[in-house]
Amino acid sequence: MGKVTGFMEYERIDEGYAPVAARLKNYKEFVVGLDDAQAKIQGARCMDCGTPFCNNGCPVNNIIPDFNDLVYRQDWKNAIEVLHSTNNFPEFTGRICPAPCEAACTLNVNDDPVGIKSIEHAIIDHAWENGWVVPRPAKRRTGRKVAVVGAGPAGLAAAQQLARAGHDVTLFEKNDRAGGLLRYGIPDFKLDKSHIDRRVEQMQAEGVVFRTGVAVGAAKDTLGKGSKVTNWAKETVTPEQLQAGFDAVLLTGGAEQSRDLPVPGRDLDGIHFAMEFLPQQNKVNAGDKLKGQIMATGKHVIVIGGGDTGSDCVGTSNRHGAASVVQFELMPRPPEQENRPLTWPYWPIKLRTSSSHEEGCEREFAIATKEFIGEKGKVTGLKTVHVEFKDGKFVDIPGTEKTYQADLVLLAMGFTGPVAPVLDAFGxxxxxxxxxxATTDFTGGYATSVPKVFAAGDMRRGQSLVVWAIREGRQAARAVDEFLMGFSDLPR
Structure with missing residues (x-):
């Protein structure tokens, strides 16, 4: 694959970024992708390693050595055919996937891995530019009707696969636009929403019917109560209506129940879940008018949670013009470099600095918030202490207490599971x-305890990555197709 000696001749080339000062002025994507010559060199670095661990490192099992070789040979059209055979939306994963495939790359044992993600990004951009991404409607219709609930990456992937199998697919989404967390969660500067829009247009041409602003399984005014889940539903559909009107129902909602921090002072104004803060900016970027938008402008911002969502809060706060941004992480500071002989080919624990961190952010590790403090009902600061993990729990380190100034606190500590009313309504x-x-067994996989109702994505597996959502959506589509037809030609 690639050039036989390429991994010895060429160094890894990473994608570039626009300058910080320029990109902070807007919410546009700022990654500078590889040009054809750079992509060719990256493809050349792919080793003929015999056992391509990258395939198993990738949740959708992308056929990575094959498309690396095709890019090396500059055969872009066949490269997108190979990529699309396993991944419905490589423009999503090529931008926001953390690339576990690269951690599993054989070259990563003692060198920099092949830039697989950047190659994927280049392939799909070439495909769109050259008009190779076109609707692929089914040649025959089955007459079977499928309801997919939740238009995030799992629901989009499942709906597209089922429509291509010839089923009549209706995709229900509680928000006013399709995309799920891709739309209302991930900032535009990481994923421009035009990428979602053109996939929606492709899927509509393939026969998928989108019904946005429709809450399923709970009244629209109660969905997400207590979890601050984004919900702009204007209509409600009951489980009974779906079960009566469709031959199968696939639930692909997200794990939207935000993890809370129940310490003294939590009820002060100025403390918000990340998923209250981030979706609002996405709506404003889309041209919507919002009253009372949560803004970080001129404020001292504390982001609690060191993951991707916390990083997104950092980047958005900097674009608002925050006075300062500090990010807390409960776990200790990881090493700069992983122990490769110990961790390869698995995803390693190491310090990861995102583009948002580089834009301006102080990071604190092994720190816990003990209390929120405020004046006149508004948060003004936090009392913290450093912690260490001992005897199976975190314990405070005496003498490390500190008070931080804060005008805005964003809770980005992950998600505990799906919004309860949806699953409860279906029983x-x-x-x-x-x-x-629901299991992922090859036979009867993704089926829930309720007849003809299936579940996939974060609603089934819990909080996870977009690439896992796409995998589960594709696999669940095959399971539903097999349930309806007795067999399935869809790839699993």
Whole structure:
């Protein structure tokens, strides 16, 4: 694959970024992708390693060595055919996937891995520019009707696969636009929403019917109560209506229940979940008018949570013009470089600095918030202490107490599971974590305890990556197709 000696001759080339000062002025994407010559060199670095661990490192099992080789040979059209055979939306994963495939790259044992993500990004951009991404409607219709609930990456992937199998697919989404967390969660500067819009247009041409602003399984004014879930539904559909009107129902909602921080002072104004803060800016960027938008302008911002969502809060706060941004992480500071002989080919724990961190952010590790403090009902600061993990729990380190100034606190500590009313309304059995209970077995996979109702994505597996959502959507589509037809030609 690639050039036989390429991995010895060429260094890794990373995608570039627009200057910080320029990109902070707007919400546009700022990644500078590889040009054809750079992509060719990256493809040349792919080793003929015999056992391509990158395939298993990738949740959708992208056929990575094959498309690397095709890019090396500059055969872009066949490269997108190979990429699309396993991944419905490489423009999403090529931008926001953390690339576990690169961690699993054989070259990563003792060198920099092949830039697989940047190659994927280049392939799909070439495909759109050259008009190779076109609707692929089914040649025959089955007459079977499928309702897919939740238009995030899992629902989009499942709906597209089922429509291409010839089924009549209706995709229900509680928000006013399709995309789920891709639309209302991930900032525009990481994923421009035009990428979602053109996929929606493609899917509509393939026969998928989109019904946005429709809440399923709960009244629109109660959906997400207590979790601050984004919900702009204007209509409600009951489980009974879906079960009566469709031959199968696939639930692909997200794990939207935000993890809270119940410490003294939590009820002060100025403390918000990340998923209250981020969706509002996305709506404003889309041209919507909002009253009372949560703004970081001129404020001292504390982001609690060191993951991707926290990083997105950092980047958005900097674009608002925050006076300062500090990000807290409960876990200790990880090493700069992983222990490769110990961790390869698995996803390693190491310090990861995002583009948002580089734009301006102080990071604190092994720190816990003990209390929010405020004046006149508004948050003004936090009392913290550094912690260490001992005897199976975090314990405070005496003498490390500190008070931080804060005008805005954003809670980005992850998600505990799906919004309960949806699963409760269907009467679906849950697992120990509150997710929809359904296996991924080859036969009867993704089926819930309720007849002809299936579940996939974060609603089934819990909080996860967009690439896992796409995988589960594709696999669930095959399971539904097999349930309806007795067999399936869809790839699993």
């Amino acid at each position: 679906i059995e849950k697992d120990a974590r509150g997710n929809a209970k």
